[in-house]
Structures are given as C-alpha cells and as structure tokens.
Amino acid sequence: MPKAVVLLSGGLDSTVCLAWAKAHGYEPYALSIDYGQRHRIELDRAAHIARDLLAVEHRTIAIDLRSLGGSSLTSSSDVPKDRTQAEMAIGISSTYVPARNTMLLSAALAYAETIGAFDLVFGANALDHAGYPDCRPGFFAAFTILADTATAAGDEGRGRFRIHTPLIDKTKADIVRLGIELGVDLSQTTSCYDPDREGRACARCDACILRRAGFAEAETPDPTTYRNLPGSGADR
C-alpha cells in the first residue's frame, strides 16, 4: 500500500480526509501542526482521532508563527462571531493566517520525504474559504510543481508528488455525509476557533456557523457540544 501523509487538525474536514485516505488504499501517516493556535484542544483531539482511525503513526510539528502576529487565530484580537456566510465570503478574513497552508504543506512535504511518501492529503475547501487564497486549486497546482523541485526524492526521480484535496469542491453538508458514509465518529471532531477549556464549541465563530449549517443541510443531528446552546451535543 502506498503511504500518504494526511494533515490532521482534529477538525471535521481533516478527519474525513484521514478516513478517505484509508478508504482509497493509502497507509495514512497523520501530521498535526502546533502553530500556536488558540484552540489547542484540536491537538488532543487529533491524537485521539489518529488512534481511532488506525493511522500508522501521528506526529506533531511545532511551527510557532505567533511572533509574526497577523491573524486573530494566533494573536489576542477577537475571533469574529455571528457573521453570515455572505459576510465570510467578502475579502480576506481576520482568521486568515499569512501563508498558513504553504507552511502546512511544506511540513507535510518534509514528513513525506522522511518516510518515502509521495501522496499528501489535505482537507482544503474552496467553498468555505472563499476569502483564503491558499485554499484554491491554483495554489495546490503550484505547490505540486514546487514539491518535485524541492526534494531529493523528487529530484532523483524516485516519484512525483501528488496533493489530494478530496473536499476541495464539497459543501459542508457533503463533507458531513461523506464522513458518515466512511463510518467516521464525527462527535470526536472539533471545528471551533474559540472553544472553552473543556473543548466546548462557541457556536458563533465562522467555523461553528459553517459546521452547524452543514449538519442542518445534511439533515443529520450535530453531535457537537456547544457551550452557548443548552441541550446540544451527543449526550442530549
């Protein structure tokens, strides 16, 4: 079986990607990035999910971008709340982390070269992230060309890199349905940009709003525990 590096944040999208990689015949190697995000609960969830979904291994690389500032996800400015999807779609969001996906894919590329993998799986989504240039197909095409020139593995012709973005043109509802189809326990995943210490989601940031809308549109109960929605969660 070919090896694949799966970028695993612990969120809905990346978890479905890990299940997708297994379903498509890859041996998944999960990689999480500790980039100084405010929502550190993600890293714990990612470790659990990697075990549950039988990843061959799970590594975490620290990339500390906090000294750069520039995003509400890594600095102390407030995460935007209660925005409509139309508002999210206008311009670049304050939750945009400069060159974030370039850093994430670079780390995945380094890991891939270390283990002899040529397949990278990344849960980018062009619909939910219209304001993020590094979630679009053109970005991934440019990174694929880069990967072959950037590595000893590519340079010596041992293989050619491929970046799989199985969710790129899916709606959140499609992703929820795909996750259920692949047997993923979606209650383990976390999407919130601003969870509390117990990992309960805020229900009001962009990520929560998109997630809730996705479950609603997929006509599937949302197993997430939201701190601002009494009675939410799998245990209701």
Add this chain to the structure above:
Amino acid sequence: MPKAVVLLSGGLDSTVCLAWAKAHGYEPYALSIDYGQRHRIELDRAAHIARDLLAVEHRTIAIDLRSLGGSSLTSSSDVPKDRTQAEMAIGISSTYVPARNTMLLSAALAYAETIGAFDLVFGANALDHAGYPDCRPGFFAAFTILADTATAAGDEGRGRFRIHTPLIDKTKADIVRLGIELGVDLSQTTSCYDPDREGRACARCDACILRRAGFAEAETPDPTTYRNLPGSGADR
C-alpha cells in the same frame, strides 16, 4: 524604500545577503528560524548581526523539525567530517534537511505578508550545495509562482513576490570578497555545523571546509576561531 525579508542564519552567506539588501536600497527585516539545529550559537550570532547591520527588526520563528528526524543537523547522528569538496558534490548529503528551504521560504513569505513586503532575500548557493535540490534556480522559480498564488497580498494584486538569491552562482571566495566590499565584519559570522559550547568552529565539517577554502582562495585572512586549529581566529 521597499521592505525586504532577509533570511538570516548568522552564517557568512546570509550575513552578506543582509548587507547586500541594504546596499541595494531595501529596508531589511531579518528573520531567523529556530528549527532545532544542533548549532544553536547561530541564533545568538544572528541577533548580533541584525543589530550591527541595522536591520529594521529581527524576528525568530520556531519550526521544530526534530520529530521528523532525517538529517544529521537535527538528529544525534554524526555530522560528516574531513570530506573533500568532490565527496560533498556526490549525491545528497546527510546534512540535507528534508524540504528545509521550502519551510524557510514559507516562513519568510508569511513574515513578508505580515509587514507588506514582496522581496525575499535568501543566501542559497548552487555551487556549495550541489547535493541540495532546494538550492537550485528551478526551485526558486517554482516558489515565486507559488508565492503569488499563496497569499492574500499576491491574490489581491497588491504586488508580485520576488526571491533574490544574490549568491546563487558565487564561489565561497566571491562571497568573502563581496562581504569585505560591503564592509561586513566577517568575524561575527558562524558557519560550522558542529561548534562547541563557546561557539568555536570544528574546522572539519563540510561548512568549515568550504569556508576555509573560500578565505584561502580569496587570499583573505580567515577571522574564524577554530577549536582544532591552534592560533586561528581574529585574536591570534
């Protein structure tokens, strides 16, 4: 004056690049990467050099690749010693860090986007690093294309990124001469892959061998203090 991000390791090449950026009319913003290298003295030297050469600011980002292993520069395997330049030129060196320059440029790109710069200056050298695919012109061309698609700044057409590699086809002797021409205090720079606690260079790793040969060929006294060469250094 246009801003430029200069990747500053504290070595000879990156220090000459910082001086080059100033001489070419850029406001230099220095960026060092703490990637878990064994030779941490570099980071201290980089801070000194950034002050000496009047960089507008100097930031350090931590990118911890040690969990990946894969290189003698970040793991405990031995740094190769006493190799000839012909031996260094054959194949990929064990000091090769997988996808390292992709990571470094990604970090520089993130910093550039944060401060509104479009110029990146990087002291890559194709001659000294024949075994490193990510030191070649094709790699930098691919990264430039990527940068414009990867960022909000590029996407919104606020500018186009340029990667300057002023040392790409220079010999080490050329770099020594350029540094002196630009008034750089080369004794502040450190190249060694395996310095001791006092920062004294080993004289025998690939970096030391290339550096020593460069000063010799440039017919310039080498100000480096080598622990294995009694009487070496600026204070002899």
